Amino acid sequence: MDKRKGDIMGERAILMVPIITIFMFLGITLGGIFSFLFRFILGMKIERIFVFCGGLLLGLILFELLPESFTQNSWMGIVLGVLAGILSMSITENLLHRNLNVANGSLEYMHSFILLLVAIGIHNLPTGLALGTTMKTEAFSLSSLLAALILHHIPEGMALMGSMAFVESSSVLFVISAVFLAIVLGASIFAGFLIGDHSYKLNTLLFGGAIGTLSFVTFHEILWKAKRKMKFHEFGLYVLLGLLFIYMFLLRIH
Template structure:
């Protein structure tokens, strides 16, 4: 919630067309609903494995957007932007590793996942570099898609399914603590 509230949404509202972002967010949310429909019909998957699937799918879309933005905006020589991208990967890696530890999957799976996500980022950066003239519209829609996918995972899969395990008050305290930590983290990133 902290990343969405303090980083993704403010940055998006400042830099992109609201209608395009809204269309992208609806698209992302619908895509995640469809992915959820297929995951929820497989009896052999438990809740944590589905959550991992949703999280990786959301981060996959997010990496497409980040890579595309990085390539399209021509910030290859911006060390602060590159530093922000590198530091931004830390919470994503922690989230993936935490779920892998909960469902007791070996660490090699983590390496496979981050390798795939890295390739997706690189290919997206290359594509962003190659289609700069239409990049703004595509970037707006992709950013909206990232918001929609991350909102789905955060609200439905992580917070929604954690209510039963933790209760409302402890969950609210954890969300608040996490949001405060993300706010501090974002304030320390270079501009």
Template sequence: MWMPLLLSGISVMGLGIGGLLSSSINRFFPKKLPYVYVICGGILIGIITFDLIPHTLIDFEFRGVLLGTLTGYIMMLIIGHFFHHEDGINVSERTLGFLVAAVFFHHIIMGFSYGAVTLFNSHSFLTAMILHQIPEGIAIMTTLLVTRIKGVTFLYIITILSVVFGVSAFLGETVKGSARTVDTLLTGTTIGTLLFVTLNEIIGKSKKQFGWIPLLLMVTFGAIMIKVYISLLTD
């Protein structure tokens, strides 16, 4: 039972560090926050390209993941269609909701996956777990700052995500390999939801402000950051 609690604590720590980094940038360089927001889109592209997809192709059946990816993307399109026609919900709040939903699915699949391994006594594993959460914390806090939503909301969000992470790890530890199909579909759903948030909400909604060339440069910079970041974690 201690393992899910440990993972929840690690998740809070990593997400919190990411949020603190974004808050510091906003405090000392507030005019740079829109740029950080776009770079976060590149960070998410990097997570998908250099982390989620490579691990997915190794661990899961391609057809199941593809089905989950399409399901996640289409599900977000449908939700976005209904949100678009509701008067009290603006684009910024919708983006935050989509991002949290995507990370929510990501934490479920990570919890299931890590629940089946036995590396939790390894200090390098625990350190890697904390560092893995930081980019997601940066993305969530930056979105909150851009939308001018109270910072305390960040604490609520990371608490919920961390509890979900711990519970999923407990379930993954309990069922082990018997939930392979669910694991595969959840992995695909994570990729699909993250793709939607990144392409449609963060990058897509920022092109009017920056134009395509600066936008692509910032996205590429964010993706390269994650590539280097993951390379350092695996060394």
């Protein structure tokens, strides 16, 4: 009886993967719409949006990723993953510098956008694996998961759209990127479902990698670059606004 019940739950879980993938896409898209509104409706300058989005990502790391990772995973695995994530981003950045003329303004933002896209993609891997391993359990709740997926990916969608403001055909590229990230999440959920509990060590390393990659992009590609173009007090204000926004946002959804 238990085996049959487990098989039924497994079949339902497989059917849920495309639904979850779609809702993740909606979350990123909604974030992109908010970023668009901030820029064109509220008239925020691109540098301010860039710093605000950097504050969002910094808050996501400080208030969400770090506490969650160290309470649920081995600290040694997290540290190794963080170092691997930073190293991988450094290598990726060097490769992009060789192939892009970042002195060009639009290509500089494209450079940051590509690194952010890679970082969010890596961030989706441990999230998907963790979801996949829990989909067979009775504690799994689809309705709460879908709401969480939409809400958690809004800041990432805002940051993505904010980093590509000067890129031609930004709307098309944003949609393609959102589809790509949703597919990465869906594939990692399916992988986690197949691997089961054996994915713990891998998931720990990937959680660390997610923190390392997002931290590198947040500090080096977004905040540091924007700091050179803004006055210190203005820069600090928009970082603080991003931190406050994500803190209140996470407080509301938890």
